[in-house]
Amino acid sequence: MIKISVVFFAGARDIVGRNRLEIEIPPQTNIAELREILIVKFPRLEDLARRAAFAVNEIFVLTDTLLVENDEVAFLPAVSGG
C-alpha cells in the first residue's frame, strides 16, 4: 500500500467533514479508482465526484493518472467562481 493525501473543497469538504484526508491505497491506483474508493468511503460524495476535476501536486490531471507515494490529490468539485 502507498500513502497519499486528498484535499477537499467547498461542498466536498462539508460532506467529508474535513479539509484533508490521509489514506492508504494499493500501488498503481489511478485517479478514477481513487474516486471509487472515496465514493465507497463517503457515499454522499458521489454526485460531486462524478463531475469533479482532480489535481495532483497542484497540477490538473486526467483520471487515468497513476498515483505514487506522498501525492497530494485535490478533489475539485464543479467550480462556481467569478
Next chain:
Amino acid sequence: MIKISVVFFAGARDIVGRNRLEIEIPPQTNIAELREILIVKFPRLEDLARRAAFAVNEIFVLTDTLLVENDEVAFLPAVSGG
C-alpha cells in the same frame, strides 16, 4: 425662393470655409437637390456630400425630405467619433 441655412462640420466646414451658410433655394427643394446645389457651389465637397447624412432642425432626415423657409439643415459628413 425660400431662405434656409446649412451648418457644416469637420472636413465639410474646412472645405466650405465657415460653419454656416444662408442660401436661397427654390420652393419644394428636397435634401437630395440641396446636396447637388451645394456640390455645384463647392465642388470639393462632392466626396463628402455623397456619403453625408442630413438633419433638419436637429432631426435626421431622408434625402427626399422637402425643405421649407427657415429650415436649418445640418450637413453631416461620415462620422468618426468614439
Next chain:
Amino acid sequence: MRIKLTNEPIVHHDMVENCRCKSAGAIVLFLGTVREITGNEQTLSLEYEAFAPLAEKTLIEIAEQAKSKWGIQKLEIIHRLGILQPGETSIAVCVSTPHRADAFAACQQIMDKIKEVVPIWKKETSPKGVSNWIHPKI
C-alpha cells in the same frame, strides 16, 4: 442613466460606481483611448467635435434601445470633446445587467452604434503638424 458630452477628462471610477447595483451581477466598462501609433502613422493629438444637440439626442436613443433590449439596470455614456493626447479617454460606456453575457453584448452594441451614427468627428494631428479630419467612408 447619465449621457453627456464633456470637455473635461472622463472619470471612469464614478461611472462604474453609478452603475453598481444589487440587481446586477455584471458591470462592463468600455473606454476608447487615443492610440499613439496606427500602422506606420503616429498621432500627436486628436480633436473631437460634435453637433452637440443631435449627438446627445442620438446617444439617448441608442441608450434607450439598448436598455430595453438587454435588460440593462444602469447605464452611462460620456463622450469627450476637444483636444486629447495619446492615452486619454475619448469615450466611456458603462452598463450593468443581471448576467454577464448581456453586459458585454450591450456595451459592444452601444459602441458599434455610436461609431456608426452619432454626429461626432475627430481630427488627427501628426507629429509634423499635419491635421486631417477623419471621415471613414471616404
Next chain:
Amino acid sequence: MRIKLTNEPIVHHDMVENCRCKSAGAIVLFLGTVREITGNEQTLSLEYEAFAPLAEKTLIEIAEQAKSKWGIQKLEIIHRLGILQPGETSIAVCVSTPHRADAFAACQQIMDKIKEVVPIWKKETSPKGVSNWIHPKI
C-alpha cells in the same frame, strides 16, 4: 500583467489605469458583482473559497493564452475571496488592446474560462441563514 486573489475589496480604478497605454485604443473592464435577487431567491451574502495555488496558476495560463490570441497590451485579473455582500465586486478583469473588438472578445473569453475551470467556489447564504455551496454541473 497582474493576477491575484485577494481578501481586500477590489479597486477597479487602479486596474483600468494600469491597463491604459498609448499603444491601446480600447480598454474593457468587467466586474462580477454580488446579485441580491436571482429569480425568486434572495442572497444575503456569498462566500468565495479557492484552491489558491492552482487557481493562481490557472488564471496565469488563461491570461497568457488570451494575451497572444488577442493582441492584449495590458491585462489584470483580480478575484476576491471571503464573504461578500450584495453589490460588492467578486471578480474584475481588465484588458487593453489596439482595437475594441479584441478587447471585448478577450475580456469575455477570459471570464468564460475563469467560470469554467478556475478552482474557486462560492457558498450562498439566504436571508433565512441557509448556506449552500454552488456546484453548477450537479
